[in-house]
Amino acid sequence: MATTPPATTADFKERFARDFRFGSGSDKVMDSDIANASLDASALYNPALFSTADGKVAFLYAMAHFVVSNVGAAGGLQAKPEGLGIQNQADGIYTGKGVSGVSVNFLEPPDIVKNNPSLYQFWKTDYGQRYLGMLVPKLRGAVGCILGPRQADANVVPDIPFTDQ
Helix, strand or coil: CCCCCCCCHHHHHHHCCCCCCECCCCCCECHHHHHHHHHHHHHHCCHHHCCHHHHHHHHHHHHHHHHHHHHHHCCCCCCCCCCCHHHCCCCCCCCEEEECCEEEECCCCCHHHHCCHHHHHHHHCHHHHHHHHHHHHHHCCCCCCCCCCCCCCCCCCCCCCCCCC
């Protein structure tokens, strides 16, 4: 059973009213672009990690990331779309650039992001980085080890060295 996304198209338009030009033409972000971004964000968003209020904001940032990515992949906002389709190729995520002795370097993502393809894609946009800023601290938790039987059989006595049994 599919869950209802924590944010709607109307929520998106309200939150990002100054960030995007909304409308019905191919030179504007359309409701269908937002709906597609919501589907993409829903596939990677875990509502169990967020409170209701924080979850809505995080989901909106994930949606904004996918709006930027999806519209860019289609050729951008133009009166006549390029329709790149199968010729669309990603540039990758730059960690440095240089021209004529001038160079620019960017902060690299943390290892938890770099080593996870599902998370690394969010590093490409500011919206995705904001989403990661809310998500990544929730992915790290306290980890501990406990002693117990190695098998599910409750009659097995654990093999614990240096203890009296």
